[in-house]
Every structure is written in C-alpha cells, then in structure tokens.
Amino acid sequence: MSQFDRQSFSLTGKVALITGGASGLGQNYAVALSLYGADVFVVSRTQKGWAETRQRVEENGQRIGFLEQDITAPDCAAAIVQHVIDHFGHLDILVNNAGMQLRxxxxxYQDADWRRVIDLNLNALYYLSHEAAMVMAAQGHGKIINIGSMQSYRAGKNIFPYTASKHAVWGLTKAYADALAPDNIQVNGIAPGYISTDMTRSLQEDPVRGPEIKAHIPSGDWGVPEQLMGPVVFLASQAADYVTGVMLPVDGGYLLR
Structure with a gap:
C-alpha cells in the first residue's frame, strides 16, 4: 500500500473463509467482512444459521458459499480450501473462528473432552492455516486471523483444554507470522473479552461471577458482538499490511486489572 485513503479498508475483490461463520460471533465476522466488500465462504458443522447469514451477506451486496463439514475430520483441510477455490477462484482471508469449551x-476432567477441545480449537486451526498459507504464498498475499480469548493470557480454571488451546493459538499466531512474513502474509489474532451473547447469558446472570466480571472491566460493562466487527475488518484489510504477530484484545480493558 503506497498511500492511506478510504480504500485502505476496502475488501472489494477479496474472498474470506470463516470457520463457524454462520452463527454467534462468527456470523458477525462474516457480515463485517462482506460490508467492506469481501465475498464469504462459511464452513460449519451443521446448517444452523445459514439462511440468516446468507441474507445478511447478500444484503451487503456480496456472494456467499457454504460447506457443511466437521473441521476436525481427518485430512479435511485441503478439501475445505479447495471448495473455496472451486467456488470463488481464490482465497485471501482465513478467519479461524470455530471453537468450543468444556468445563x-x-x-x-475426562480425556475424551480434552481431545475434543484440542482437536477443534488448535489442531483444526493449524491444518487449515497450513493449507491456506500454501495458497496465499503462491499468490503473494494473504491474511490469517485467529480468534483467541482472554484465556490466551489467563489461567481459566476448570476449562483446561480451552486454556491450553488458546495459549497455543497465541503461540502459533506468532510462529506463523514470523514464518510467513516473507510471503506477504500477515497472521494476527483477536482476543474477545467478555461479550454478551446467548452462550454467555448464564454467566452474566450468575449471581456471583456476573457482578465480579463486570466490576473487573474498566469500561464498566460486557461487550457486544458488534464491537468485534471493526477489528476483524482492520486486520483483514490493507490498512494492517504492516501489522503481524499481534493478538488484539477487544475486552474493554479487562486485561489491565
């Protein structure tokens, strides 16, 4: 990018692959990227949320494709990336969003639960990043955005594989950023703080933990999903071409205390 202007945030002509992009925070990433001009390809384990996600992306004037696929299945990463290439012709942005937590x-703690979380949160992310990186290196550019967590930094008592996986995602983000920089591929992460969603409602309403968490946040309240949309657009855009190896907390200052 030789100059900074309004087009620095444009994603026109770009194609983004988003895991778990049809529901929850993943849907917000899909909508945000499409709002700035990207076509979107969503891979998810079920078809839940497909219709709504299609409608929201197409309202932004962009195309969308879907694949129903368990991304922890053996040897599926290459096939997923090939589906994107077959559908749109190229791949410019990968958002590794899919994840789970078992407490x-x-x-x-059960060994089977450890394996389930690590397979989805870490192994699937690694394999998809590897396949996407080969495509991006050949074309001479790309963006990989990994979704971390407050547990990329903190202990996360009683969610052991989740904490281990999100620490590892932060480490893998740095390692990939270093290795892929010569190929003009930027690898970064977003670490959402405590975001108000259907999945976190029970924690917000917990009479002990709810007030504790809120009191710990300097901004004074839980975040909302829309507050993650700007950061994902930035990291996917030319405006972030000189940003790599960063895990960006979007947490209202939670980590400050």
Whole structure:
C-alpha cells in the first residue's frame, strides 16, 4: 500500500473463509467482512444459521458459499480450501473462528473432552492455516486471523483444554507470522473479552461471577458482538499490511486489572 485513503479498508475483490461463520460471533465476522466488500465462504458443522447469514451477506451486496463439514475430520483441510477455490477462484482471508469449551473440575476432567477441545480449537486451526498459507504464498498475499480469548493470557480454571488451546493459538499466531512474513502474509489474532451473547447469558446472570466480571472491566460493562466487527475488518484489510504477530484484545480493558 503506497498511500492511506478510504480504500485502505476496502475488501472489494477479496474472498474470506470463516470457520463457524454462520452463527454467534462468527456470523458477525462474516457480515463485517462482506460490508467492506469481501465475498464469504462459511464452513460449519451443521446448517444452523445459514439462511440468516446468507441474507445478511447478500444484503451487503456480496456472494456467499457454504460447506457443511466437521473441521476436525481427518485430512479435511485441503478439501475445505479447495471448495473455496472451486467456488470463488481464490482465497485471501482465513478467519479461524470455530471453537468450543468444556468445563469440569480438575480431578474429574475426562480425556475424551480434552481431545475434543484440542482437536477443534488448535489442531483444526493449524491444518487449515497450513493449507491456506500454501495458497496465499503462491499468490503473494494473504491474511490469517485467529480468534483467541482472554484465556490466551489467563489461567481459566476448570476449562483446561480451552486454556491450553488458546495459549497455543497465541503461540502459533506468532510462529506463523514470523514464518510467513516473507510471503506477504500477515497472521494476527483477536482476543474477545467478555461479550454478551446467548452462550454467555448464564454467566452474566450468575449471581456471583456476573457482578465480579463486570466490576473487573474498566469500561464498566460486557461487550457486544458488534464491537468485534471493526477489528476483524482492520486486520483483514490493507490498512494492517504492516501489522503481524499481534493478538488484539477487544475486552474493554479487562486485561489491565
């Protein structure tokens, strides 16, 4: 990018692959990127949210494709990337959003639950990043955006594989950023703070933890999904061409305390 102007944030002509992009925060990433001109390809385990996501993306004047696929299935990453290429012809942005969390007491934690979380949150992210990087390196540009967590920094008692996976995502983001910089591929992350969603409603309403979390946030309240849309557009755009290896907390200052 030789100069900064309004087009620096434009994603016109770009194609974004988003895992888990048809529901929750992933849908917001899909809508945000399409608002700035990107076509979107969503891969998700079920078809939940497809109709609504299609409507919102197409309202922004962009195209969308879908693939129903468990991204933890063996050897599926290459096929997923090929689906994107077959559908849109190229791949410019990968948002590794899909993830899960399973909670249990330390001495009762099950090995099977450890494997489920690590397979989705870390292994699938690694394999998809690897396949996407090969396409992006060949074309001489690309953006990989990994979704971290407050647990990329903190202990996360009783969510052991989630914490381990999100620490690893932060480490992998840095390693990939360093390795892929010569190929003009920027690799960054977003670490959402405590965001008000259907999935977090029970935690917000918890009579103990709810007030504790809110009191810990310097801005004074939980975030909303729309507050993550600007950061994902920035990291996907030319405006972030000199930003790589960063995990950006979007947390209202939670990590300051």
């Amino acid at each position: 249990n007491d330390v001495l009762d």
